[in-house]
Amino acid sequence: QNAEIKKNSWPYSSWDSFPSIFLSPLSFMEEEEEVGHSNRSLEYDFYRDSCPQAERIILRVVQELNKVNTRVAPALLRLMFHDCFIEGCDASVLLDAAIGIDSEKDSPPNQNLKGFDIIDRIKSEIEKVCPGVVSCADIVALAAREGVVLAGGPFYPLYTGRRNGTLSFRDIATHQLPSPNADLSETLASFASRGFDERETVSLLGGHSIGVIHCKFFQNRLYNFSWTNKPDPSLDTGFLSLLRSRCNNRMNMAYEGPGVDFGTLYYHGLLQGKGILYADQQLMAWVETRIWVRAYASDISLFRRDYALAMMKLSNLRVLTGSTGQVRLHCSKVA
Numbered sequence: 001q002n003a004e005i006k007k008n009s010w011p012y013s014s015w016d017s018f019p020s021i022f023l024s025p026l027s028f029m030e031e032e033e034e035v036g037h038s039n040r041s042l043e044y045d046f047y048r049d050s051c052p053q054a055e056r057i058i059l060r061v062v063q064e065l066n067k068v069n070t071r072v073a074p075a076l077l078r079l080m081f082h083d084c085f086i087e088g089c090d091a092s093v094l095l096d097a098a099i100g101i102d103s104e105k106d107s108p109p110n111q112n113l114k115g116f117d118i119i120d121r122i123k124s125e126i127e128k129v130c131p132g133v134v135s136c137a138d139i140v141a142l143a144a145r146e147g148v149v150l151a152g153g154p155f156y157p158l159y160t161g162r163r164n165g166t167l168s169f170r171d172i173a174t175h176q177l178p179s180p181n182a183d184l185s186e187t188l189a190s191f192a193s194r195g196f197d198e199r200e201t202v203s204l205l206g207g208h209s210i211g212v213i214h215c216k217f218f219q220n221r222l223y224n225f226s227w228t229n230k231p232d233p234s235l236d237t238g239f240l241s242l243l244r245s246r247c248n249n250r251m252n253m254a255y256e257g258p259g260v261d262f263g264t265l266y267y268h269g270l271l272q273g274k275g276i277l278y279a280d281q282q283l284m285a286w287v288e289t290r291i292w293v294r295a296y297a298s299d300i301s302l303f304r305r306d307y308a309l310a311m312m313k314l315s316n317l318r319v320l321t322g323s324t325g326q327v328r329l330h331c332s333k334v335a
């Protein structure tokens with residue numbers, strides 16, 4: 001039963017059904033060679049000697065904060081997405097503006113981004129036991145994974161050893177973070193340029209199973225879609241009324257209540273014209289993505305597996321390793 005696990009010295013028994021290409025360190029090395037960042041790759045449990053408590057501290061802090069605030073998990077997940085999507089998982093999103101640094105925090109798509117305080121809190125607890133060792137980029141990736149698990153999503157193993165960049169990319173973030181009003185061809189092109197196919201893109205958007213979305217991001221769909229003075233015809237009419245009344249009462253829209261399977265409502269909603277963002281609902285526009293919406297709506301374990309693999313891939317985009325980049329002392333400042 002455990003042949004594959006042994007081969008990869010993998011400790012998670014449920015992973016034996018996974019395609020081995022994803023478990024092989026080779027897949028990470030290919031990534032690095034392509035961008036030429038370094039000759040080393042991420043490792044399983046990179047901090048086993050230098051800071052064996054690190055991953056446990058991350059889990060503990062995320063668990064503690066999650067108990068008192070349900071917004072913690074979604075904030076961490078979105079933060080990881082916005083870091084990794086812009087120039088890789090290098091903690092570029094965490095840097096404050098400074099001389100020579102145009103902060104991604106000042107990019108319009110990041111205006112409502114949250115979770116920076118959580119990352120700082122984790123970092124300071126880790127600094128107490130192993131100063132200057134654990135990178136902010138690893139903290140972001142691991143904290144997001146713990147958030148996903150606490151929100152009812154699948155666990156996925158992560159390699160570590162990401163280093164931090166010394167730059168933040170405000171203008172790149174402005175142009176390259178996906179727009180809530182993008183149509184499917186734009187969304188697919190943006191994910192394809194980072195190596196994600198249609199299936200992976202549909203599964204990643206399952207991240208929209210949790211969290212809150214402010215009305216301004218879908219306001220145009222409610223009253224004046226594409227300057228027609230009419231609502232978006234792809235919106236279910238009952239759902240349209242619900243969104244209108246919530247937004248009129250200045251309540252923002254929650255994706256999925258607790259207690260529901262991570263992913264279930266999201267994909268069922270899309271089948272019924274109840275996607276909140278235009279970009280979400282667009283997954284139903286073409287057969288290439290619609291088949292995966294249908295598949296995930298009817299087979300939640302298929303979704304969980306695909307989502308886990310896509311999150312691993314997202315968490316490993318263009319990482320800096322070895323002697324490239326640095327380890328910061330404070331996540332918002334270069335060392």
Ligand code: HEM
Nearest residue numbers: 074075077078081112178179180204207211212213214217
């Ligand atoms: C086409 C791609 C995407 C677009 C256009 C998009 C856009 C948005 C927008 C506009 C919000 C609302 C922010 C707010 O109201 O404050 C949001 C929230 C969120 N997004 Fe995405 N997103 C995309 C993909 C993803 C992916 C791939 C993930 C994770 C895997 C993700 C995770 C989240 C989460 C968890 C929230 C809720 C944040 C919170 O409640 O604090 N998104 N997204």
Ligand SMILES: [Ca+2]
Nearest residue numbers: 083086088092
């Ligand atoms: Ca980044």
